[in-house]
Amino acid sequence: xxxxxxxxxxxxxxxxxxxxxxxxxxxxxxxxxxxxxxxxxxxxxxxxxxxxxxxxxxxxxxxxxxxxxxxxxxxxxxxxxxxxxxxxxxxxxxxxxxxxxxxxxxxxxxxxxxxxxxxxxxxxxxxxxxxxxxxxxxxxxxxxxxxxxxxxxxxxxxxxxxxxxxxxxxxxxxxxxxxxxxxxxxxxxxxxxxxxxxxxxxxxxxxxxxxxxxxxxxxxxxxxxxxxxxxxxxxxxxxxxxxxxxxxxxxxxxxxxxxxxxxxxxxxxxxxxxxxxxxxxxxxxxxxxxxxxxxxxxxxxxxxxxxxxxxxxxxxxxxxxxxxxxxxxxxxxxxxxxx
Amino acid sequence: xxxxxxxxxxxxxxxxxxxxxxxxxxxxxxxxxxxxxxxxxxxxxxxxxxxxxxxxxxxxxxxxxxxxxxxxxxxxxxxxxxxxxxxxxxxxxxxxxxxxxxxxxxxxxxxxxxxxxxxxxxxxxxxxxxxxxxxxxxxxxxxxxxxxxxxxxxxxxxxxxxxxxxxxxxxxxxxxxxxx
Numbered sequence: 282x283x284x285x286x287x288x289x290x291x292x293x294x295x296x297x298x299x300x301x302x303x304x305x306x307x308x309x310x311x312x313x314x315x316x317x318x319x320x321x322x323x324x325x326x327x328x329x330x331x332x333x334x335x336x337x338x339x340x341x342x343x344x345x346x347x348x349x350x351x352x353x354x355x356x357x358x359x360x361x362x363x364x365x366x367x368x369x370x371x372x373x374x375x376x377x378x379x380x381x382x383x384x385x386x387x388x389x390x391x392x393x394x395x396x397x398x399x400x401x402x403x404x405x406x407x408x409x410x411x412x413x414x415x416x417x418x419x420x421x422x423x424x425x426x427x428x429x430x431x432x433x434x435x436x437x438x439x440x441x442x443x444x445x446x447x448x449x450x451x452x453x454x455x456x457x458x459x460x461x462x463x464x465x466x467x468x469x470x471x472x473x474x475x476x477x478x479x480x481x482x483x484x485x486x487x488x489x490x491x492x493x494x495x496x497x498x499x500x501x502x503x504x505x506x507x508x509x510x511x512x513x514x515x516x517x518x519x520x521x522x523x524x525x526x527x528x529x530x531x532x533x534x535x536x537x538x539x540x541x542x543x544x545x546x547x548x549x550x551x552x553x554x555x556x557x558x559x560x561x562x563x564x565x566x567x568x569x570x571x572x573x574x575x576x577x578x579x580x581x582x583x584x585x586x587x588x589x590x591x592x593x594x595x596x597x598x599x600x601x602x603x604x605x606x607x608x609x610x611x612x613x614x615x616x617x618x619x620x
Numbered sequence: 621x622x623x624x625x626x627x628x629x630x631x632x633x634x635x636x637x638x639x640x641x642x643x644x645x646x647x648x649x650x651x652x653x654x655x656x657x658x659x660x661x662x663x664x665x666x667x668x669x670x671x672x673x674x675x676x677x678x679x680x681x682x683x684x685x686x687x688x689x690x691x692x693x694x695x696x697x698x699x700x701x702x703x704x705x706x707x708x709x710x711x712x713x714x715x716x717x718x719x720x721x722x723x724x725x726x727x728x729x730x731x732x733x734x735x736x737x738x739x740x741x742x743x744x745x746x747x748x749x750x751x752x753x754x755x756x757x758x759x760x761x762x763x764x765x766x767x768x769x770x771x772x773x774x775x776x777x778x779x780x781x782x783x784x785x786x787x788x789x790x791x792x793x794x795x796x797x798x799x800x
Contacts, residue, residue, distance in 0.1 A: 298776075299773075302779075303773065303776060305776075308761075337787060338779070340787065344737055345646070345737060345753070348649070348734055348741075349756075350645040355642075356655055358634055361658065362633055364659065365662055368659060369666060
């Protein structure tokens with residue numbers, strides 16, 4: 282830093298600080314600028330003063346450069362815009378509802394969504410939004426859905442590996458695979474039905490307090506539960522394949538399609554009847570498809586039917602996806618809370 | 621119509637985001653806080669955009685609102701820390717910890733030049749802070765005049781005064797530190 286000096290005018294013809302600054306920042310007319318320039322060329326005091334003013338400002342600007350954020354700390358513009366768009370959407374949807382509000386708001390949201398964002402930003406926005414919804418819903422979904430499914434599969438594994446072979450007869454890989462199919466499809470279906478059953482959750486007020494559509498929330502919940510069940514079923518499959526032999530992929534193909542199919546049926550059915558009724562109906566359907574009823578020596582018995590009809594196939598996956606799409610589309614726009 | 625308005629808004633955001641962020645960060649010195657300020661600035665722009673649509677007016681509007689919000693944030697933070705210090709006078713450790721952010725000596729010892737400079741800046745009157753920060757992001761005197769609403773001819777003398785004041789405080793602080 283150079284020493285502090287107050288500007289002094291050496292004589293009456295010398296330039297004032299304001300005049301010099303006006304000249305430095307181009308605020309003088311051509312004639313005035315010419316005058317200042319000719320004076321500076323002949324007056325050492327004023328030219329020193331002019332240099333000093335420039336130096337002082339540059340010194341301070343150099344120091345203030347330390348306030349700038351580091352380049353790598355500057356947030357991404359696109360991400361910032363996504364965040365802003367979400368905030369804008371949340372603000373715009375905070376309009377009080379009236380009778381015509383659902384339709385009006387939906388229309389406005391659609392117009393805003395196609396107008397506000399470019400395609401890339403819109404896709405990013407939707408993905409980030411869905412990811413956040415999934416994160417929130419993981420916490421809101423009733424914990425019993427996570428525990429019960431894991432417990433059912435654990436008990437099934439224990440029963441068929443430890444208990445049944447000692448008490449009845451050794452079980453083949455095929456038998457165990459069919460039981461696995463039954464268990465994981467049932468567990469997933471029941472989980473899906475109860476995961477989006479609005480009547481049984483007090484936490485649903487959280488859902489009501491957000492501006493996200495019910496369809497998105499329901500979709501996130503169902504995908505979370507199905508994903509969780511697929512994860513557990515995969516773990517069971519790996520265990521089964523390693524202990525009794527058999528290909529992991531072959532076993533997976535046996536349960537993946539049915540799991541998605543019956544979950545989709547349960548999902549759709551639960552929108553028209555109560556959760557209990559939906560579970561019973563889908564269970565009956567499963568039993569009809571996978572078991573046969575017969576009399577052996579006068580005793581009624583249930584037997585597993587080993588059919589490849591329900592193995593994973595493009596058709597089964599397509600039907601499952603179609604049913605899920607119907608269920609999501611049919612999801613209520615507004616949830617009714619029961620007192 | 622909505623599409624055109626929204627596209628214009630997006631274009632303004634993309635063009636001025638960096639400038640607004642730089643400005644907010646230079647005031648508050650924290651990334652999260654600067655991001656919040658930037659978001660609030662653009663939310664306000666979306667809600668009540670400036671009457672004039674040309675670029676200079678938009679940039680001036682953004683700089684003015686950013687400066688106001690940043691100074692507000694600094695005032696709020698300072699009040700909060702002052703209040704907490706007053707309430708928790710018995711908790712010496714807490715007080716020391718909270719005071720660190722505004723203790724120039726601590727900042728110098730911590731060798732954080734940016735925080736040191738910011739603490740000097742915070743001692744200046746708000747108008748001088750605004751002039752210096754706006755100048756530091758590269759705005760011309762004409763732009764600064766438009767952003768602050770001051771007359772263009774007064775910016776030069778006011779800036780010179782702000783520069784001198786800043787230099788004086790900087791020299792004092794540095795001398796005090798070197799004397800210890």
